[in-house]
Amino acid sequence: MSFKSISYQNRIIRLFQNAIITDRLAHAHIFVGQEGIGKTLFSKELAKAIFCQHPGADACDTCNNCKRMVTDNFPDLFIILPEENSRVIKIEQLKYLQDILNVKPLESKYKIIIIQSADRMNEEASNCLLKTLEEPPLYAIIILIATSLESIRATIRSRCQITRFPPLSITAVRDILVNNFQIDNIQAERLAFISNGSVERATTLSCSDAIKKKNWLVNRILELGINDNLTFSKDLLNEWHIQDLEVLEEKRSHVRELIFSFLMYYRDLLICKIGGSNLHIYHVDWRDALISKSQSLSEDVLFRILNVIKTSLEYLDYNANVNLLLENMITKILHIQFNNKPSSLQ
Ligand SMILES: [Zn+2]
Incomplete structure (x- = not known):
């Protein structure tokens, strides 16, 4: 998969492809929008486009780096999320992030950290992240993924570039259900209509x-x-x-x-x-x-x-x-x- 596979977020893709080409990627980002609209998928494709061995603003999907990223086996990409059966991201996980960022990238000029459910950080974890964001190393790209901006502290928000992901159109959800989940056209149309622009919601309902x-x-x-x-x-x-x-x-x-x-x-x-x-x-x-x-x-x-x-x-x-x-x-x-x-x- 590459950016082409998430073409329904075209405006955001163009924005980031431009930043890759002009080498103006911010060090800290917040991707915000409701669940199931492709924020995590986008952040992984973004990492792939950045780490791909072929020059350009999209992943080739064939080089060694691209292949290793698909199997979560690339040493400069880290994903942090609440541990199983926990509602929150804990301070230990953010300290681990600090340790990771103290070491230079191994195979690229960037180290990318994706923090899923970043709106579920407890107070201690937020403080720890704030310290990291105050002086991020030049090679760091930290992406916070959240469903609500309000639940991320203002001091963290102010240090991040915020990208708002809109809900998907009914047609986009329907097409994804038909093409990626093999749901028949009529059922897909109905699910797309009631899913409020979220593929995750639609597949759960199906x-x-x-x-x-x-x-x-x-x-x-x-x-x-x-x-x-x-x-x-x-x-x-x-x-x-x-x-x-x-x-x-x-x-x-x-x-x-x-x-x-x-x-x-x-x-x-x-x-x-x-x-x-x-x-x-x-x-x-x-x-x-x-x-x-x-x-x-x-x-x-x-x-x-x-x-x-x-x-x-x-x-x-x-x-x-x-x-x-x-x-x-x-x-x-x-x-x-x-x-x-x-x-x-x-
Ligand atoms: Zn590649």
Whole structure:
């Protein structure tokens, strides 16, 4: 693969190719944008273009350096990310980075460090990184990859060149799903539409287990009554196998997926409510049921429910008790839904 394989980020590719040719690459970068839009892929292709033995602004994919980078076997490229089952990048990992940078590059004029999930550094790690960024060696190129700029300290931000990666277009996501993941055209189109420009999100949604769990959810949610909150939460945790998970991060990731499913369901109801049946909805197989359901709810109620879901997603990363967070969300949703029916139905 080379830059050609990520042509959907053309503007950013041109920017960096220009910097490679004119030898004006900054020492520290932040690549920011939502998950699953190719930031890590881009940073690896950038490293390949820089280290490639053939002159030019893109990787040849055939030289020894290019081949070794594909197998993560090139001595001047390092990737740092949170360790397994840890939410944060720890100070030890940043100290390791300092040690790496104290040694000159072995085979190139640069040493490239890619820090994934850089918005997950704890205080100590941030301090350590800041020290490195205050006086980086001339051969260092440090790339921080993050989904949110706000969670990176201002003192670090001010020392980095910031590149914002936009979400991919529906067509780009669809083409990637068809070409790289062998998903059929119709399904790819549907997934691309609901993925919010993220390939990662679209592929997660496409796996069959995810579809089965989602179907279960929609069938249940359509029939809920106001007093079903606790039994529903319990069934949900069982059906989605969240109860059995012991590692908090894994649990959080499943609950995030689950909350997204709620988001898609209520988003569909809102589309049915305001847009009629011609608009794109995700749960096409439930179109009639959703249209009928949407008639019993006001726009205001649906917006309020979507807000509750959005807030739960935001709190998920900061909450240790994810079961409780889920229960609270469901209780609030049902409360809004059943206490605010249009007056004609009360
Ligand atoms: Zn090459």
